[in-house]
Amino acid sequence: MESFPWKRFRPARSVRSVQQNGPGAGAAADAQPFRTERPAMENTVTIKDVAARAGVSVGTASRVLSGSTSTSAASREQVRAAAAELGYRPDARARALRSARSHAVALLVSDVRNPFFADIAHGAEQAALASSYVTLLANANEDTVQQDTYLEAFLTQRVDGIIIAPQGEGSGNLRDIEQARLPLVFVDRTVEGFDVPSVTADNAQGVDLALAHLASQGHTRIGFIGGPMAVSTGRARHDAFLRSVARHGLDDDPELIAAGDFRSASGGTAAARLLAARRPPTALLAADSLMAVGALGEVRRQGLRIGRDLALVAFDDIEWFGELDPPITVVAHSARELGETAMRLLLEVIEGRPAESVVLPMELVVRQSSACRQATGEQPSVLLTPGPRPGTA
Amino acid sequence: MESFPWKRFRPARSVRSVQQNGPGAGAAADAQPFRTERPAMENTVTIKDVAARAGVSVGTASRVLSGSTSTSAASREQVRAAAAELGYRPDARARALRSARSHAVALLVSDVRNPFFADIAHGAEQAALASSYVTLLANANEDTVQQDTYLEAFLTQRVDGIIIAPQGEGSGNLRDIEQARLPLVFVDRTVEGFDVPSVTADNAQGVDLALAHLASQGHTRIGFIGGPMAVSTGRARHDAFLRSVARHGLDDDPELIAAGDFRSASGGTAAARLLAARRPPTALLAADSLMAVGALGEVRRQGLRIGRDLALVAFDDIEWFGELDPPITVVAHSARELGETAMRLLLEVIEGRPAESVVLPMELVVRQSSACRQATGEQPSVLLTPGPRPGTA
DNA sequence: CGTTTCCATGGAAACGATTCCATGGAGGAT
DNA sequence: ATCCTCCATGGAATCGTTTCCATGGAAACG
Structure with a gap:
């Protein structure tokens, strides 16, 4: 699998799918197959291809594309053009492997179906996006085992940091994370005895x-x-x-x-x-x-x-x-704000800056x-007025 | 950064955090910092360490740990033991880099805060977990631009496949994905002219x-x-x-x-x-x-x-x-089932098996x-009966 | 007993990027 | 003109893993 010319050409689709949700009868059972012989993404353009096309070395190409050290205007332009023409997309995995920074963070909530956590997730996600981090959102399902499963997955995925609304006591993986000093932030909930910044409500x-x-x-x-x-x-x-x-x-x-x-x-x-x-x-x-x-x-x-x-x-x-x-x-308390704040904290910890816990007022x-005043009880309080109909703030 | 002995020993935490959400006053302003000098995870145990400890080559260690080709019972045991003792966690990025399979899939919904999509996400996520795939859940926020941003991120993260509840017309990245033949499944919604399996409601x-x-x-x-x-x-x-x-x-x-x-x-x-x-x-x-x-x-x-x-x-x-x-x-229609089905389809496509679109009955x-019968209209229909109070199915 | 087969294994290449190091040349100072 | 500095660059090492290839030895077969 070398830099073969086929990389430049997109082969025409060979097989076609079926049934574009025709509004017809209920369950579809006939099996015109949708095929993909080559399961992963084919047609990957690497930085080597870009460098070759631009007529520079991979080193230079990398420097231009990740915009780090100084490069000449000429090669900068060449590389940019080549990358654009080839539709180059850097491989985040390779990049992360070498530079020990994945630009991915994880968010583990206990139940996305709970609107409260959905709001938190939304807030956190938007904040991450603004700093161009990707968020892996996962769902502990109010279950300690599943929480541990996901933490394990995050650990092997080598995310840059984790925000969690923790379940129960500190599970094994949560301890591991703390001891490995992987950036960690608690949101909404905390766990006793963990030395971790948190965002909670008062x-x-x-x-x-x-x-x-x-x-x-x-x-x-x-x-x-x-x-x-x-x-x-x-x-x-x-x-x-x-x-x-x-x-x-x-x-x-x-x-x-x-x-x-x-x-x-x-x-x-x-x-x-x-x-x-x-x-x-x-x-x-x-x-x-x-x-x-x-x-x-x-x-x-x-x-x-x-x-x-x-x-x-x-x-x-x-x-x-x-x-x-x-x-x-x-x-x-604004759940979105909770999520945003947690992400802000996490990014600060990731970047090595000091981060302090936040308690949001309610x-x-x-x-x-x-609106009802106490009426059915035994102590006859003030006469029952309709009560000041409060505005829906 | 070689295989130094310190890898075996966990240095005591040197600095401590602050303020474990004391129920005190609202906004916390004092700044005892929470520090992380070494931002990423330190203390990483690699397969080389495992191999060394087990007294075998990295090749053998890899074969044992990923359980592929035949290995002797002796080395299998050695390697397993060494991995367990050292707390070895394979690096998913490196693994994915070499083997062109990340075991991560992406799910892009239009709004997690919509309970319908939260249910879809939940269903899909559980299905993925059952096949030991990690799900990157993201949120297009009913916004085409953000949808494209995330698709871009998924592409660079080299996920194995994508489930999407698409916005608008096929954006550039969506086309790219189809042309790159990265496994793709539509859920709930479709886009005209895309040749992609889908799970929709009737x-x-x-x-x-x-x-x-x-x-x-x-x-x-x-x-x-x-x-x-x-x-x-x-x-x-x-x-x-x-x-x-x-x-x-x-x-x-x-x-x-x-x-x-x-x-x-x-x-x-x-x-x-x-x-x-x-x-x-x-x-x-x-x-x-x-x-x-x-x-x-x-x-x-x-x-x-x-x-x-x-x-x-x-x-x-x-x-x-x-x-x-x-x-x-x-x-x-059961949103969870929608999500589960979509994930099942996606995994089938990823594994190269045929997948066909599904239309779920409503x-x-x-x-x-x-419960009310038509009453306010002008055509006096049958005499207004209380109406059969339907059970809450 | 000799030859073939097969299995477990070690060593090395490869994946796709970043980063280190050495180098050549341009430009500034003397 | 000479030397020093600095910048842009190419080549190579590296990240952690999988996979290919070659090899040695045991087992099987004649």
């Missing part, structure tokens, strides 16, 4: 904002739909809830606490459990948006109306939360789901 | 299911919230709508058609436009889930009730669509948003 503040808001509406029995204790945000919000309940002098009935797994179904079951308590809550705080959606459905199924019979506040805002009926009050966005 | 059938359902409820004026015409699914659903309207003898008033961009906000404005028509529709069909959510909000803002005053059917099911108020009727899931 969970304590967020819980406090939510409870202060509900307390000011007269609620004293507030149910908490928490996240898994294996995740740092789950723990943090749970602990913050306890402290904040105490601070505001609310009922600290253990029956008012239920745990979910950050997915919508678990929010439903948790809500059911809370509502079945001997003295049910008059307001709910969900530690995550998807669980809030689940709770919303369950509450409605029980014939209660959120925003009238029961107040609901959720963590994490989502684009369409304002479109729900009723629009849901949230304590939120913000309360009042919508109609928490 | 849009014509889907539209027809929806309209048949609405027509059977007595609706004759059905508003269509379409997608962008620059996207194949947008065009396909639009055309199918026109045909299906004709087939069922419904009103084909051009005022009943509005176009959005597959994001929730555009669904709201489209709904507003439709409802402002001289003779407004009694039912809406949205070409995408997010636009349906937007429409839902707008309709409610106008004081109408979906499922009572106005029927709504949407394309693409989402986990929490059943949790909305009212639960939304959809014509759906299914109607009746929920309450379409």
Whole structure:
């Protein structure tokens, strides 16, 4: 496989595919094959070809193309032209192999299908792109084993750095990464005992904002739909809830606490459990948006109306939360900003600059789901007014 | 940088990071730096080290580790042991460089934040993982330029294949990919004139299911919230709508058609436009889930009730669509299956096996948003019954 | 017992880039 | 004019792996 002339010519396609999604009948079963004899990409133009065409050495070609050391205007032009004509595309693998820099970073979230993480991913990805890094986005699927599988893959792919929303305790590979001093940043979640910069939300503040808001509406029995204790945000919000309940002098009935797994179904079951308590809550705080959606459905199924019979506040805002009926009050931080910041931190670490952890403040966005004042409870508070219909900030 | 003994020993961390997300005040400003003098991963164990430790040549070590040709039981054991002890992790880049196979595939969707694509991504990713391929997931952001940027990146990263939900017409890089015969699969969308296997939904059938359902409820004026015409699914659903309207003898008033961009906000404005028509529709069909959510909000803002005053059917099911108020009727295909199938196809193409395009059938899931019979119109149809409250399939 | 076959192995080439090193020439200073 | 400096360049080493080729020895076969 030398620099044969065939590299310059593109052979006409020899076989053709089938069935360009004809709007016809359902399942297609006939098998006109789509063939590719030579599986990988053929027709690769290497820097050697470019150099030959430009009439310079590969060294010079490389210098021009990676724009490092000084080159003459003449050869610069020659090489550029040759590269353009041949449609040269540098091989990132070869480049990375030699220069110990892949310009690829990895982002491992626990579930892309969770809009919160999708936003994080989006933010991080855009930030990476702006610095011309490629992002390998992967999905731990809320599963420690899969998390480890991907970390292993990132390690063998020799990415320049990793952003992770970690599951559980530090797995073996996570330790390896830290010890190998591969640039690593935690986003949204952290793991105890890891010496790694992180971007997180101020969970304590967020819980406090939510409870202060509900307390000011007269609620004293507030149910908490928490996240898994294996995740740092789950723990943090749970602990913050306890402290904040105490601070505001609310009922600290253990029956008012239920745990979910950050997915919508678990929010439903948790809500059911809370509502079945001997003295049910008059307001709910969900530690995550998807669980809030689940709770919303369950509450409605029980014939209660959120925003009238029961107040609901959720963590994490989502684009369409304002479109729900009723629009849901949230304590939120911009997930996109979380992702962007994490990527910024990672790139700084990669470039050897100092990076410090960031804690983003949370913000309360009042919508109609928490418009109801405490009414069903036993302490008859102020007369029930329609409540100031809050703008949908 | 030779095979020095330090490779075996992990130097103690020399500097420490800061601030493990103390729940303290919001913005952290003090700057105890987190330093990484040696940016890339240090401490890399190569196959040479493994070979040396096992007392064999690198050739033998490679043969054992990649398990290709025959090796003696003795050396196999030696090499395995040495690799394990040293914590050897093969360098995927070097491996790919030599063997022209990276075991990485790329998936380019138009917007991860759209739950539909998040599901596709999830399905594809899991399928890839099962065949031990890594997935580079990227986000075209509904933007042709960014799509091209990522395709360029994939090309230089020398991925083994690409799955894409393409934007617009075939961009330059997309053509290059086809001509280079790099394995390529379209998912959900296609591009005219490309000779590439695809996995799509049977849009014509889907539209027809929806309209048949609405027509059977007595609706004759059905508003269509379409997608962008620059996207194949947008065009396909639009055309199918026109045909299906004709087939069922419904009103084909051009005022009943509005176009959005597959994001929730555009669904709201489209709904507003439709409802402002001289003779407004009694039912809406949205070409995408997010636009349906937007429409839902707008309709409610106008004081109408979906499922009572106005029927709504949407394309693409989402986990929490059943949790909305009212639960939304959809014509759906499993997005996860779409992703899985696309990945299966891609892997087949990569391995040189024949692959044929797949058209997945769509299914109607009746929920309450379409429970209302036509009532506001002028032709007094059958007496208004409560309508068979359909199960939430 | 001699010859052929086959298998495991070591050494080296190759993959496609970057980077080091030596060199020749141009230009500036003396 | 001579020397020194510096810049552009070609050639070669290198990154970590796979794969080709040659070889030595054991097994099989006559």
